[in-house]
Amino acid sequence: MSRTTLKWLIAVAGIAALTSVAVTPAAMAKDISLSFYYPVAVGGPIPKIIDGYVAGFENDNPGIKINAVYAGTYQDTLVKALTAFKSGEPPDIAVLLSTDMFTLIDEDAIAPFDGLIKSDDDKAWLKSFYPAFMANSQTGGKTWGIPFQRSTVVMFWNKDAFKAAGLDPDKAPDTWDELVADGGKLTKRDAAGAASQWTVEIPSTGFPYWLFQGLTTANDVRLMNQTGTQTYFDKPAVIQALQFWVDLSRKEKIQPEGTIEWGTTPKDFVERKTAIMWTSTGNLTNVRNNAGFPFGVAMLPAHLGRGSPTGGGNFYLFKKMTDEKREAAFKFIKWMTTPERAADWGIATGYVAVRPDAWDTPAMKKYAADFPAATVARDQLKYAVAELSTHDNQRVTKALNDGIQAALTGTKTPEQAMKDAQAEAARILRPYQ
Amino acid sequence: MQSSKSIAAAAAPPVPRARLVPMRLAVHIHGWLLLLPAAVLLVAFTHYPAVATILDSFFSTPKGLRPAVFVGLENYQAMIYDPVFWRALQNNIIYAASVIPLTIALALAMAILINGKIAGRPLLRLSFFTPTVLPMIAVANIWLFFYSPGYGLLDQALGVFGIGPHNWLGDQHTALACLIAVAIWKDAGFFMIFYLAALQQMSPQLAEAAAIEGAGRWYFFRRVTFPLLMPTTLFVLINAIINSFRLIDHIVVMTRGGPDNTTALLLFYIYEVGFKYWDTAYAATLTVMLLALLAFLALGQFLFLDRRIHYQ
Numbered sequence: 001m002s003r004t005t006l007k008w009l010i011a012v013a014g015i016a017a018l019t020s021v022a023v024t025p026a027a028m029a030k031d032i033s034l035s036f037y038y039p040v041a042v043g044g045p046i047p048k049i050i051d052g053y054v055a056g057f058e059n060d061n062p063g064i065k066i067n068a069v070y071a072g073t074y075q076d077t078l079v080k081a082l083t084a085f086k087s088g089e090p091p092d093i094a095v096l097l098s099t100d101m102f103t104l105i106d107e108d109a110i111a112p113f114d115g116l117i118k119s120d121d122d123k124a125w126l127k128s129f130y131p132a133f134m135a136n137s138q139t140g141g142k143t144w145g146i147p148f149q150r151s152t153v154v155m156f157w158n159k160d161a162f163k164a165a166g167l168d169p170d171k172a173p174d175t176w177d178e179l180v181a182d183g184g185k186l187t188k189r190d191a192a193g194a195a196s197q198w199t200v201e202i203p204s205t206g207f208p209y210w211l212f213q214g215l216t217t218a219n220d221v222r223l224m225n226q227t228g229t230q231t232y233f234d235k236p237a238v239i240q241a242l243q244f245w246v247d248l249s250r251k252e253k254i255q256p257e258g259t260i261e262w263g264t265t266p267k268d269f270v271e272r273k274t275a276i277m278w279t280s281t282g283n284l285t286n287v288r289n290n291a292g293f294p295f296g297v298a299m300l301p302a303h304l305g306r307g308s309p310t311g312g313g314n315f316y317l318f319k320k321m322t323d324e325k326r327e328a329a330f331k332f333i334k335w336m337t338t339p340e341r342a343a344d345w346g347i348a349t350g351y352v353a354v355r356p357d358a359w360d361t362p363a364m365k366k367y368a369a370d371f372p373a374a375t376v377a378r379d380q381l382k383y384a385v386a387e388l389s390t391h392d393n394q395r396v397t398k399a400l401n402d403g404i405q406a407a408l409t410g411t412k413t414p415e416q417a418m419k420d421a422q423a424e425a426a427r428i429l430r431p432y433q
Numbered sequence: 434m435q436s437s438k439s440i441a442a443a444a445a446p447p448v449p450r451a452r453l454v455p456m457r458l459a460v461h462i463h464g465w466l467l468l469l470p471a472a473v474l475l476v477a478f479t480h481y482p483a484v485a486t487i488l489d490s491f492f493s494t495p496k497g498l499r500p501a502v503f504v505g506l507e508n509y510q511a512m513i514y515d516p517v518f519w520r521a522l523q524n525n526i527i528y529a530a531s532v533i534p535l536t537i538a539l540a541l542a543m544a545i546l547i548n549g550k551i552a553g554r555p556l557l558r559l560s561f562f563t564p565t566v567l568p569m570i571a572v573a574n575i576w577l578f579f580y581s582p583g584y585g586l587l588d589q590a591l592g593v594f595g596i597g598p599h600n601w602l603g604d605q606h607t608a609l610a611c612l613i614a615v616a617i618w619k620d621a622g623f624f625m626i627f628y629l630a631a632l633q634q635m636s637p638q639l640a641e642a643a644a645i646e647g648a649g650r651w652y653f654f655r656r657v658t659f660p661l662l663m664p665t666t667l668f669v670l671i672n673a674i675i676n677s678f679r680l681i682d683h684i685v686v687m688t689r690g691g692p693d694n695t696t697a698l699l700l701f702y703i704y705e706v707g708f709k710y711w712d713t714a715y716a717a718t719l720t721v722m723l724l725a726l727l728a729f730l731a732l733g734q735f736l737f738l739d740r741r742i743h744y745q
Contacts, residue, residue, distance in 0.1 A: 079708045103711065108497030194597035196583070205603070205691055256582055258603030259692040264581045273583045394709040405692035409605045 032328045033065040037094035039077035039313060040070050049348050057335050064328045074313065078103075081318075085109045090318040093329050098136035098314045099389035099397075101144050102228045106391060111319045112142040116330045125334060128355045132310050135386035139227055145314030146333050147354040149345070151281045152377050152384055153214045153308045155300055160293040161186060161197065161275035172276070172298035176218070176244060179276075179301050183254030186275045199254035200276040201269070202245060203262040208404040209388050209397050210309055211278055214300045215241040217307030217385050223400075228390040229432045233400055234422035237304075242414040244303075246407050258409050266290075280311065281377040284350040288371075297373035299380045307383040312351060343367075352377045390425075391432040399424035483724065489717035501714065508718035518719065520694045521702040524609060528698060529677040532616045536673055537666065539621040544628035545654075558629075565623040573686035576615045577602075580687075602688055605695045612696055615683050620676060624669045631665040632658075663742040667734065674730055678723065699723050 036054075040046045047070050054066045071077035074097050081094045082104075090109060104110040117126055126143065133147035159169035165185040173179040183199035190196050202211050209223075216223055221237035224230060232238060248255040262279075269277040270290045278300065287295060300308050315333045317326065335341070339357040343364035346353035358364055359378060368375050390396045403421030406412040412420070490508055492501040512518050543561050547554055564572065579586040580601040588598045601611050635658070643653045681701040684690060690697035690705070697705075703723065707716030 075709070082711065106497055107711065192595065192597060206689055256600050256603070258600035258605075260600075260603060261577070261581065263577065267578070267581070268583070271584050392710065394705075395712075398705070398709075401691070402693045409603070409692045411605060411693060 031063055031065055032325055033067060034092040034325060034329050034332065035067045035069060036332070037069050037071050037077050037081050037091040037096075039072065039074045039095055046349065049345070053336060053341065057332055060335065061328075061331060064332070066332060082107060082109065085318065085320075088320075090320055092318055092321055092325060093332065094316050094318065095148055095313045096316055098133075098145055098147070098150070098310070098312060099387050099393055101136065101139065101314070102389060102391045103393050104316060105139075105144060109318055110144055110316045111321075111326070112144050113146065113317065113330070114142050116326065117143075122334075125337075128339075128357060129337075130354060130356065130381050130384075132381045132384035132386075133354055135226075136310060136389055137314055145316055146337060148313055148315050148337065149349065149351045150310055150312035150314075150354055151351055152310050152380055153211060153278055153300060154281050154377055154380065155276060155278055155298045156269060156283075156287060157276045157296050157298065158269065158272065158291075158293055159296055161272065165275075169294070170296070172296055173301050174298075175301050176303045180248075180252050180254070183248075183252055187254045195253075195256070197272060198256055198268075198274040200248060200278070201255060201260050201265050201274040202248070202278045203265045204259040204405060204408050206262045207397070207401070208259070208408075209400045210311060212241070212245070212400070212404055213309035213385065213388060214278060214307070215245055217309065217383070218300065218303040218305055219244075220304040222385065223388050224390050226386075228393075229429055231388075231390060231396060231400075231422060231425040231429065233403065233418045233425060239415050239418050242404065242407050242418060245404075246410075246414055249408070250410070259405050269295075281352060282312075282350055284373065297376045299376060299383070305383070306380075307385055308380055309387040310381075310384050311387050346374075350374075352381065390429060392428050395428050396425045399428065486717045486720050486724070489714055490721050492714055494712050494714040496711075504714075508715050511715065512718055512722065517694055517697065517702060518722075521697045521699050524695070524697060525678065525699045527609060528613060528616075529674065531610075531613045532620070532677050533670065533673045535613075536617050536620045536624060537669055539617060540624035540669065541628050541662070543621065543625045544632055545658075547625075548629060548632045561625055562622045564619050564621075565626075567619075569619065569680060569682035570686060572615065572619055573683035576611075576618075576683070577687050580611055603692060605692055608688055608692060608695045612683060612687065615687075616677070616680065619680075619683075620673065624673065627665050627669055628662065631662050635661060667738055667742055670738075671731070671734060674734075675727070678727060699726075 038047075038050055040050075047068075050068055050070075054068050057066060058064065069080075069091065071080045077094065078096050078100055081091055081096065084090050085107070096104070113126070117123055129137075129147050133150050134143075137143060137145035137147060155172060157172045162169040162171075162182075165182075167182055167185060173182045179200065186197070186199040187195055188197040202214075204211070213223060216238050219237045219241040221232065221235055221241070223232060223238065249257045265274075265277050265279055266283050266286055268274045269279075270287060270292070272293070284297065299306065315336070317329055317333075321329065337354065339355060339361055340363075342353045342355055342358035343361040345351060346358065347363060347367045353359060353364060359368065359375075388397055388400070399421045403412070403417035406420075407414045407417040489501075491503060491505060493504045493507075495501040547557050547561065551557070567575075582588060582600045582603070583598045585601075587601065592598070599607070601607050639657055639661075640653065643657060648656075678698075678700060681698055681704070684696055684698060684701045688696040690701055699719070700723065703716050703719045706712050706719060
């Protein structure tokens, strides 16, 4: 490097240093910077959408900067947010599972939204969400989460398989009895008696409790109370629901035995290994792109009643924040949940748009007309219940998951499995009562 | 270097006799300064966390506004009454007892095979080593589909022989065995490299001498090759044991400990307790258990096996 270039470099660096010193204090005085943890891996289409929203918000609100941090899965994001919180540097805003509400409250990590809701506009905004989504967002008379990317369990069916079995391809089984009756025709076996096509798959790994709620709700029973301090796993109606699930495999022989992997179920469906699957609305786009046959989406079949749990993520506000930052964060969350944005987000991702008026926007109306399956999840919300969520949530759901898996693999009777799960849950929840 | 020189230089001028003590001191300071970077890292990332973990296991988990309080051995008592812990420990013992000997045997067999003069040797070497290069998460995702009932590779292969589809990962009797197979497949190639290196170090004169004496191939392996490979075997054994307690990525991807804790290993359970239930004190207690177990195993290896090994 020659001496003159070096001189030049030093001069340039010096000027840069001077200007940055001159500029930063002014910028710092008015810019509010907020960190926003969002549960998705870096890359792919979703971070791009979020980046677009963030840029749009910053454009509309000069002086507020949002630093989106893409933190992996829901579980990874919770781990990162809580570890950051415990080391004294929590994020300001985070999208985390709605069921993590009690955990976050118990850790004293989040602040309720109530103090921020002052104007009539704000009150109307809070009331604008589907009540089914708010069930997992409120407790003890306070609102702790704002619905953002929410989903529910629906039933996908293969119309070709129905036609081949001599069933009406446009009508999915609407009740448990119809499901079992159709099952007699839909299950295909080879000469040795091994099934080459099953009737139904209800996945049972990872979070079997969530799909189980699709059965218990239809059997007209709830799994926990609103304050998250009590569970009802050993109620007769819950045991009956589990018995039905087990019977699909062991008695009716229309579902594979043992636990069914959540991750490979959509693959089983597109590979025609099962004519019907229960899964999240979040798989809609995936199946739409990969299924080589016409398929339909229906509400979960009813029994004594109808219903499905909700799922997915909420916005949370973390505690340690100045009032000024809190107002800015609140502004961002309101901006992200306007009807237009809720519609746009729903169309782009397959999540259920979180407020009824989002479905009246022109974009959403057009989307729903082109792709009626998208509206099934919305219509099912009328019957939706809160996803299982209690204090010490992961431990309690684990007790239920273990019980469900023990019954499905045949190591325990449904009755024994649910009694054990209830005893374990009661033991875990004792300190919170 | 700089510091020792300057200290020596500063102490140098006045009286020659007074220099002796500072000189010795300077050597010590010099030595400690050289050690410092390594020592700082070791203390900060190994010793301090280990001690903190042991201390944490005697306290309750701090929650929200409630700070941690001293609870003595209560966490250990809870552990003794925790059926999932015993299940995880039992699973881990079965897992280690299957993975370790099978991996080592397979690694040795593969190394001997590709050490000989056979056709397509580079290709074989490559294919044996490939699983090692893949990340465990990717391996687990591939095997997840190998095991899927019906159209998975395993069921398709068995279907040729008329064996019906089986729900490999969803059956309590086969789930753990499936994970063991993945671990063996993943690690055998890695250990093979060490055996291969050791085999190539071995003098060909030994084989020639044995051939002249008329020793059979099996006899030669049993009495010459295997004993000479013992240092490598010890090294591989220690690594295999550590891996069998340390690698849980495939469990996270393939079964998440299910069905009903059949595939929960100790470290996976510690992760669940620590980062899903946020019961950090109990997770610390379980970690102490794991540490004690590993320390015990390592001690056994060094005290017992080391004596029986012939180093060249």
